[in-house]
Amino acid sequence: MLKARFAPLAALAMSVLALIAGAPDARAQNVLKIGVAISQSGTFVREGEFLRDGYQMWADKANAAGGVKVGDKNYKVELVIYDDASQAQTSAKLTEKLITEDKVQFLFGPYSSGIANATAAISERYKILTIDPMATANNLFTRGYKYFFCPAALGNTGLWPVVLLLNQATPKPATMAIIGPDDLFPNNNAVGAKEKAEELGFKVVYTAKYPKGAPDLSTVATGVKSAAPDVVLASGYSQDSILLVKALRELQVAPKAIGLATAVAVPDFRSALGPAAEGIMGVDYWAPTLTYSDRYFQNSQQFADEFQKRFGHAPQYHAAAGAASGIILQAAIEKAQSLDSTAVREAMLQISGQTFFTRYKFMPDGTNSLATLFVSQIIDGQPKSVFPTDIAQAPYRYPAFK
């Protein structure tokens, strides 16, 4: 009887011992650990997963090519990934865990400036280099952080391409409404857009901020309707932008153009809106038609094809930005010939070049002076880049809606 009682416990103990004894000795292989605390659930789950897959894409490419070379050692890239549930506090705790317990050498940042706000403080304290292409709020780069870098264009410029396009439109729209959720990145976009718009002579007749997860935006749409602006700019994320467009249509608000700070090229955005998506403009960081190249990808189309094969769906700009971050980090590590964050940070300021996603040259504040954005418009159900004109695939439509 006694034996029977203890048998399962004994079996468990044996298995645990076997696991420990049989576990490969990690010290035998050179490993470059990069920590990733990112949204795999919660409000930003879609964007977080896109970004994470981008980081992973680079890791796989680097490992397939033999790893990251420092001196005569080849380091295998290993991503240590945790879910921050789209919560800043959780992400900060996980970042600390990655640094102190998992002993990662570098960090790839979380999705959204709001969350990066919390994690950047942690990585700065421990002096661990972080590259985060999806943390573009300007105030992240005015704090004197030395270890936080972003290869993508900053937040306040998020709606500038649309404003510049509208500035050239004929007849030029006179009034504008700027709406968005009350969150770090959208607020950045909204403020930057308002400044640029007023600078170019537009009159901003209505602004509104709504709670990030608000399920209903009919009140905002009602407000926009009373103000009757010529054009509407929205600084939010996919989920609320879909709600907003639907609410505007329901209340028969008919501006001559709607410009979003988020990407309209994302397929589920278009399928979620159906025919209502036609004519909507969005701002893009990246499209597969770009022609920059780097050591792994001849152009963006090659990245898109390989990503599709690896993950089973087409990449969005978050994934492209993630992969580019890895390529940039690798370039800096190989320049510094070291895995020490401080040395690699110095190297970040010295390197310049191209990734399939963007050209780069970093400033001491961590920003990329060569980052750019462009406008896409949904024309006949497909997103086409329309501005700036030198990379346009099609002429823009204004008024955007029939």
Add this chain to the structure above:
Amino acid sequence: MLGQTIVNGLLLGGLYAIAAVGFSMVWGVMGVINMAHGAFIMVGAYVSYFVFATFGIDPFLSVPLSMAVLFVLGYGVQRLLLNRLMRTSLLLSLVLTFGLDLVLVNIFLLIFSADLRSVNTFYTSRSFALGPVLIPYVRLAVFVFALALAAGFYVFLNRTKAGQAILATALDKETVRLMGVDPLKVYALTAGVGAALAGAAGSFASMLFPISPSMGITFIGSVFVITVLGGIGSIEGAVLAGLVYGLIQAFAASLLGVNFQEIVAFLIFLLILVLRPQGLLGKRFYGEVA
């Protein structure tokens, strides 16, 4: 603008009302606070979306299907899991349903990924004018169906044997045994019906909101407030409170700014708890039987 605000608030309130009725019922009858109610709504939304995407069937027509699916889910959870807890502390039911919520959301994340989906029928985003006010077709239809469903549920509770058994068990679960009613079976039935109503709310929601596995989060907070506001266990209370909640939010958003809609709604909630804790239409003893 005033008229439009009232319309916006009322129409949305109808959806909130039906989302809260099931939650309120379960709480009132069994004292179980179902933290997975939001997830149930989400499941209902996905059922309708799936049927719409595969067969092109309008979500209003697939409401019976999502109700049936959720009934099975709710009944099963109560019968197999929660009924074991009814004899112990009811706080455990909070923990269990919270865990259930996590499991459901993550299962759906795995199956459907986080891609946002939406139901687009030929009348989505279309509206008609009634004087100075615009009434969107979808919202009006949801409002009507939601209230009809709530009314049907009220009739079920008060005029059928099963419904009477539920009400009786809520009043006194010991005595009801003497009437030949097994409280555990009644609990399972109540949970099933409560979940079915959540499923219906989900089907309605699929036409109004982008569908994703985490869409239940936006509901659980409001549903909680509406339940307490209306009186735990009272259907009329839940409906009334749902409409009031919708109106409060619409007016707060319109007068103070959208940022304030949650704050004002919760302030009113706190006021009710202080001034009239049994809610608008709740009875002092109802739902308080241990």
